[in-house]
Amino acid sequence: MISEGRPWGGEMSDVRIADGTIAEVLPHDPARTPEQVVAGRGRLLLPSFSDVHVHLDSTRIGLPFRPHTGGPGVWAMMLNDRAHWRDGEVGITERVADTLARMIARGTTRVRSFAQVDVDCRLERLEAVLAARETHRDRADVQVIAFPQAGLLREDGSPQVLEDALRAGADVVGGIDPCTLDRDPVRHLDIVFGLAERYQLPVDVHLHEPGELGRFSADLIIERTRALGMQGRVLISHGYGMWDGTESQVSNLVQAFAEADIATATIAPGGGRGIPLRALSEAGVRVGLGEDGQRDYWSPYGNADMLDRTWQLGFTSGFRADELIEHCLAVATVGGAGIMDPSIPRLSSLGDRPGLAVGDPAHLTLVDGESVTSAVMDRPADRTVIHAGQVVADQLQLT
Known part of the structure; x- marks a missing residue:
C-alpha cells in the first residue's frame, strides 16, 4: 500500500495495490497499518x-x-x-x-x-x-x-x-x-x-x-x-x-x-x-x-x-x-x-488526468511538490518509482 500520497496533487490518499494494479484509492487514515507500506510522505502521486x-x-x-x-x-x-x-x-x-x-x-x-x-x-x-x-x-x-x-x-x-x-x-x-x-x-x-x-x-x-x-x-x-x-x-x-x-x-x-x-x-x-x-x-x-x-x-x-x-x-x-x-x-x-498500448484510452481533454484509478496498472511515481505545476517547475530529486506495484527506484537510485 502507498500511504499518504496525493493523486495528481489532490486529497491525501492511501492506495492499495494488488497483482500489479491499483485495487483501491482510499482517504488517508493514520490508523491504517498494513504490513507493506510505501511512505508517500504527502508527496504527489503520478503515473510513471x-x-x-x-x-x-x-x-x-x-x-x-x-x-x-x-x-x-x-x-x-x-x-x-x-x-x-x-x-x-x-x-x-x-x-x-x-x-x-x-x-x-x-x-x-x-x-x-x-x-x-x-x-x-x-x-x-x-x-x-x-x-x-x-x-x-x-x-x-x-x-x-x-x-x-x-x-x-x-x-x-x-x-x-x-x-x-x-x-x-x-x-x-x-x-x-x-x-x-x-x-x-x-x-x-x-x-x-x-x-x-x-x-x-x-x-x-x-x-x-x-x-x-x-x-x-x-x-x-x-x-x-x-x-x-x-x-x-x-x-x-x-x-x-x-x-x-x-x-x-x-x-x-x-x-x-x-x-x-x-x-x-x-x-x-x-x-x-x-x-x-x-x-x-x-x-x-x-x-x-x-x-x-x-x-x-x-x-x-x-x-x-x-x-x-x-x-x-x-x-x-x-x-x-x-x-x-x-x-x-x-x-x-x-x-x-x-x-x-492502444487499448489505453486517449486523453479526452486538456483537463483529463487518468492513470490513477482502480484497475489501472500500478506504474507510479511519487515526487515532492506543492502541486503538479510546482513539481514540473522544480524537478525535485525526492522521487520513489513503482513499476507493476513494486518499488524499483528511490531517491534517483535503483533499488
Whole structure:
C-alpha cells in the first residue's frame, strides 16, 4: 500500500495495490497499518513517465562530454554518428543499459526506443537495446523500434536488414523521411507498411520534411493506415513541418489524425518548431513525449529525466496556466502509455488526468511538490518509482 500520497496533487490518499494494479484509492487514515507500506510522505502521486521517442542506441550519458561534430541535415548527421558510435569509452551494451537505468531511477518505466539498423551496424545496436530491455525487464516495459536511420533505398541490402531486425525481436517497424531522404515515398512506405502487415507490428515514421512535402508524406501514411486497418498502430514522430500551414490545412490534418487514430510524438524542440498540442489534444489525437538522443553524436542535449522534458514541453508551448502545465505531464505519462498500448484510452481533454484509478496498472511515481505545476517547475530529486506495484527506484537510485 502507498500511504499518504496525493493523486495528481489532490486529497491525501492511501492506495492499495494488488497483482500489479491499483485495487483501491482510499482517504488517508493514520490508523491504517498494513504490513507493506510505501511512505508517500504527502508527496504527489503520478503515473510513471512514458518516453516514447528515445534513441538509447546512440547514448553517451555518463561518458565524458565531447564537442558536437554533426553536420547539417539527416544524412550528414547519420554519417557522423556512423563514424563515431563504436568509439565510446565503454561498450554500447553497457552504456545503453546504464542510460535506461538512469531513466527508470528518475521515474520512466515505459520506454519506446529506436535502434538503428543498417548495412554498416546491421543488428549490433538493436542487440544492445534488446539486452538492456532484458536487464531491466522487471523495472520497465520497453518496446524497440527497428529504425532505418540511413533510409531504405540509398544503400543496397537495407530492407533485408530491417526485416532481419524484426525477426530478431524488434517490436515496431521504423521509417524515415520518405521524400527527402529516400526520394521515393511510395516505395519507402510500401516496404515499411508491407513489413508491418507481414509481421503484424505497428509503425513509427520519423518525419523531418518541411511544409507541403511533410503533409504529402503524412497523407500517404494516413492512406496506408486506413487501407490496412492499422488505426491505433501508426505514429509519426517529429513531423513539425507538416503543421507549418494555413489554419485550414492544420485543422484538416488534425482531424485526419483523429479519425485514423494516428499518433504523434514530440521532443519539445526549440526554435519555434512544435506541434499544435491544444488542437491535437482537443481532437483526441494520441500525443506522446520523448527525449530523442541523449548527449550523443547528434546532440549535446538530454539528461534521462522526463520530468525535465515535461518542463521543456510546457516552456516551448508557451504554457503558463496550471491546467496546461498539468496537461504536459499527462502527455508525458499516460499520453505516451496510450501509444505503446492502444487499448489505453486517449486523453479526452486538456483537463483529463487518468492513470490513477482502480484497475489501472500500478506504474507510479511519487515526487515532492506543492502541486503538479510546482513539481514540473522544480524537478525535485525526492522521487520513489513503482513499476507493476513494486518499488524499483528511490531517491534517483535503483533499488
